[in-house]
Amino acid sequence: MEDLSNYRKSYEKSELLETNIPEDPIMLFKKWFHEVEDFGGVEEVNAMTVSTIGLDGFPKARVVLLKQFTYEGFIFYTNYDSEKGRAIANNPNVCLSFFWHSLERQIIIKGRVRKIAENLSDGYFESRPDGSKLGAIVSNQSEVIASRTVLEEKLKQLEADCVGKEILRPKNWGGYIVEPQEVEFWQGRPNRLHDRIRYKLNTDFSWKIERLAP
Numbered sequence: 001m002e003d004l005s006n007y008r009k010s011y012e013k014s015e016l017l018e019t020n021i022p023e024d025p026i027m028l029f030k031k032w033f034h035e036v037e038d039f040g041g042v043e044e045v046n047a048m049t050v051s052t053i054g055l056d057g058f059p060k061a062r063v064v065l066l067k068q069f070t071y072e073g074f075i076f077y078t079n080y081d082s083e084k085g086r087a088i089a090n091n092p093n094v095c096l097s098f099f100w101h102s103l104e105r106q107i108i109i110k111g112r113v114r115k116i117a118e119n120l121s122d123g124y125f126e127s128r129p130d131g132s133k134l135g136a137i138v139s140n141q142s143e144v145i146a147s148r149t150v151l152e153e154k155l156k157q158l159e160a161d162c163v164g165k166e167i168l169r170p171k172n173w174g175g176y177i178v179e180p181q182e183v184e185f186w187q188g189r190p191n192r193l194h195d196r197i198r199y200k201l202n203t204d205f206s207w208k209i210e211r212l213a214p
């Protein structure tokens with residue numbers, strides 16, 4: 001047995017107080033994101049966990065990269081026919097989460113997800129290096145494949161076919177935007193008395209701000 005019960009740490013890096021927060025969670029997200037970036041020590045600050053409710057009834061979480069965020073929501077790119085894509089088509093309620101250990105921070109976002117406009121996905125696909133474009137085309141993400149060799153052969157073939165040609169976005173690859181309904185900011189504090197501030201979207205699109213017990 002590996003006993004991890006003595007893995008324990010006191011959280012002392014920061015605090016989150018009602019007197020010092022904006023009315024809008026996106027503003028606070030932006031502030032935290034850049035503070036974590038500037039502090040250093042987190043390799044991919046934009047890596048986030050996306051949880052979906054699958055067709056099998058189980059939740060499933062996996063890491064993707066946040067590529068844009070605006071007052072409307074959080075955008076990531078993926079294969080629309082993947083396991084997550086199929087889960088989303090069936091149930092658009094998702095959860096995003098970030099854990100930034102350097103500043104002892106966690107953000108949990110519940111929201112509804114929808115595909116972004118095709119021209120926006122085209123624009124982002126166009127900006128990717130050729131290798132990433134071809135990778136997105138050859139991979140039927142989440143499908144069972146016979147071997148790695150099959151994938152590599154497919155890529156080689158596609159590379160040969162595409163020489164001198166424009167590589168277009170496959171229709172089953174593109175962006176999703178998660179429109180937040182609830183955003184919880186968690187700041188680690190000493191003695192397990194962590195700060196938790198939750199923003200909940202009101203029907204008039206203002207945000208209700210509440211403190212939660214740690």
Ligand SMILES: Cc1cc2nc3c(=O)[nH]c(=O)nc-3n(C[C@H](O)[C@H](O)[C@H](O)COP(=O)(O)O)c2cc1C
Nearest residue numbers: 047062063064065077078079082083084085141142
């Ligand atoms: C750091 C990191 C970043 C990733 N970024 C993406 C991404 O932006 N889009 C994506 O589709 N998969 C990304 N992946 C792979 C996903 O975690 C996952 O394996 C893939 O999307 C298939 O998930 P699914 O079968 O549940 O649909 C990333 C993985 C890691 C570890």
